[in-house]
Amino acid sequence: MKKIAVIDDCCPQVLSAPLDDAEARQLAAGFKALADPIRLRLLSLIADAPGGTACSCDLEAPVGKSQSTVSHHLSVLADAGLITKEKVGRWVNCTVVPERLAGLRAALEV
Amino acid sequence: MKKIAVIDDCCPQVLSAPLDDAEARQLAAGFKALADPIRLRLLSLIADAPGGTACSCDLEAPVGKSQSTVSHHLSVLADAGLITKEKVGRWVNCTVVPERLAGLRAALEV
DNA sequence: TCGATGTATCGACGCTTGTCAATATATCGA
DNA sequence: TCGATATATTGACAAGCGTCGATACATCGA
Secondary structure: OOOOOOOOOOOOOOOOOOOOHHHHHHHHHHHHHHOOHHHHHHHHHHHHOHHHEEEHHHOHHHHOOOHHHHHHHHHHHHHOOOEEEEEEOOEEEEEEOHHHHHHHHHHOOO | OOOOOOOOOOOOOOOOOOOOHHHHHHHHHHHHHHOOHHHHHHHHHHHHOHHHEEEHHHOHHHHOOOHHHHHHHHHHHHHOOOEEEEEEOOEEEEEEOHHHHHHHHHHOOO
């Protein structure tokens, strides 16, 4: 099914006009968080989990990295606003923030 | 010099299903090229230039970096398939490849 | 209270990246 | 042919990143 992307005029776009330094830095920070295969796989695992939410402990085995490495990457994703982390008891529930992804997507709009 | 392979089977998506390692690496390589403010500004300067094409020499002043640094960044963008470089006489004309940007954009589709 | 469990942090390590000056290569005009 | 110009390459350096083991912190069950 074809999706029609909605262009919101809130976000800077790479192709429509020259970016100033601040806009470029902000966008680059977002893309930097996406610029690692492990983080992309974590993101897709979280999005695909039931309810769109995954426990950190269930992500270590699929990506084959140590607990501290996975924790680090989840913090990077959270700092970039791509996921939220909610502590529930001993667990941390991670959820993707689709609005943030949409903003980066919009930046690549023609 | 290392070349980044172009994604031929149209466009893995981060959010629709868990990415395998190869898909994640390909997408990460694309986003890595976008993960630098200078490169984003170069990209937007090229896209905004008349005819969608810019000479490398006209890009150094706007971004305020040395000639070798700009040359390096343009090579990174070209290796990632985001621009093409065509040598014309003494000049190199850079042009954005919208299809490549569309592929990365599609990866962030919900 | 105590041990087990999930997560975050710390310290360390190689590797990569962005940057520049210097230099090399290629092309044009005179 | 010679000098000027545009670009690429090289070598070097500091800073940042991904990774791990070890450890600290927090929370639960018994």
